[in-house]
Amino acid sequence: MPELPEVEVVRRGLATHVEGRRLVGVELRGHRVARRHVAGPEDLASRLAGRRVAAVRRRGKYLWWDLEDGVGLILHLGMSGQLLVEDPALPDEKHLHARFSFEGGGPELRFVDQRTFGGLALTDLGHDGVPLTIAHIAPDPLEDAYDRAAVVRRMKGKDSAVKRVLLDQTVVSGIGNIYADEALWRAQVHGERPASALTKPRLGTLLDHATEVMREALGEGGTSFDALYVNVNGASGYFDRSLAAYGQEGRPCRRCGTPIRREQFMNRSSFSCPRCQPRPRRVRAAGSARA
DNA sequence: CCCCCACCCTGTCCGC
């Protein structure tokens, strides 16, 4: 489940079920789920057995288990990954890729992923406790390490479209296509405006809207349009009812009544209000004004 | 550095 709120919902569910428990068995199906684990699935499974899950952590859309001794298991959901706590007697899902069982018995944990864009990998943790392989991912707005002023400065220095910058996980993490569109709608900014063309207070406000909308979504259990996006118990969130822009093509804008438009941007759909979020008149590279 | 594209996969929906 893609964006920060949905991943945080999963993190919380996982924390309840696996924190402090010891892995007794790990079964991996196929090689794709562990493709980012260079040593291969057998190595991954054997190195996991017997380890204790000290904590379940998250940065942006990435989850990982702190397995002590400076080692972590990254669990990334990609577009369609699910982590499900289930009775071992239940039949296997069609796209079951991994099964974890824990000391003391009880329900098992399954990694199910229709498209297999997600996956598992064992990696060393850095001094800050973050896996080395995701050191390029910036802190997300719900972390202590999040430096709002630094992110604003970074955004201000970019001539790229502001939506592209919001989606750049090396600038600020956790924001995906839904919450980027919602933040832009709240801030009344068109996503194709160059970030550098917005004032720092405006960029700060935009970031705060992104933070706030993700907090609200978390409070509703995340956004679920279909059964693909569920928590560890298979339940959906309700934030889809609160979306003002994403997926609302043709529906009246909640502010001004103008029908929400849909445009293509970065090979995906963008939703915005034509009146509240006018397109930039002209997108011009910085420096092109020099005579 | 920046941007665009292809790619990694499967499923659903819509028009013909």
Place this chain on the structure above:
DNA sequence: TGCGGACAGGGTGGGG
């Protein structure tokens, strides 16, 4: 019913 195409919340790597 079938078929082709578009589309879906993710990220990475290569080439220009």
